Amino acid sequence: MKSSTGIFKKYQKPIVQTISILGIILMILMAFFIANSGFFANPARVQEWIAGFGSVAPLLFLAITFIQVVIPVLPGNVSTVVGVMLFDIGLGSFLNIVGIFLGSLANFLLARRFGRGFAGYFVKSATYDKYIGWVNKGKRFERFFVISMVFPGFPDDFICLVAGLTKLSLKKFIIYFLLCKPVTLFFYTLVPLYGMHYLYDLIW
Template structure:
């Protein structure tokens, strides 16, 4: 009985701290997003990308490992939109290494989300998202095969909160092997395509601004 009361108290405590944490991470994310956009344009990447990549290579193996760690943390504690970090990765390390670092970091982070949700339940799944997002997607937990279709669709198409949906997957009866299969089948190729679209889109706007 005491254990049940203790768990209830813990859940209430998490809910009390949830909104401030979501608010703080959102503000930090906006500030970082503006800062990253400024640094990208100021770095001269679009004029001379090799210069930026040579600068990164000067840090040796520390740079890719640090970026891999940041990508992992970004998935588990979503501060920046995922597409921002993937674009930065390709800009800094090139299409080959940058894409590998992106998918490895995102995969390990998504797998962590899946396992944490399976271990700690709905209270944890709601911790780092807005209540509206939680209410919108949590209903998929009990939809069985329909959730599996929704899961791979969310990995293929943009606009879905992938990190949170991986948390939801951990609350369902989806086997770990199936989660890994769907993720590795759908995410790498679509992530690569969307990242290139974003980079070329930024290049287009940069050239447009320069021509004005």
């Protein structure tokens, strides 16, 4: 009788592809909603409408953020900006941090469980080849991991997958992530958000 791990390995590629397609559709629908909601004209009204759904709205967004990290279909700063737009800076930032942390933790654990083949499904081969070499660099990878969590321009989601293939302990992964990511995530969310507001005011 085949184990659940063996069955997952056999079907993991179509599973990943299916979830990716669903994620893309979901993100398109979210972008369409934002574009037609009149948020920039009256953000308080849109936030009030979202609040009418009670706890369902933040839980749904948390789930979307988690999926976006595990199955990346858009740059991460897109979903983080949407979170702050819909739930304000306080709750939006909290949901972003929790969702991204849980997704990154899932990436780490999934890569550690299923290996390089699993990690390779989520990025282009050029990106895979560029970063997979860090797997055997020990302490150097730890320093690189911290840098990638602090500065923009790195494929954070994939690097968390790579981290799961290294000897980096789960405890260190959690500590490094929670020390580095929240503050920078907050900063990288506010800059695009205020930039979008500026462009809207400039155009309209």
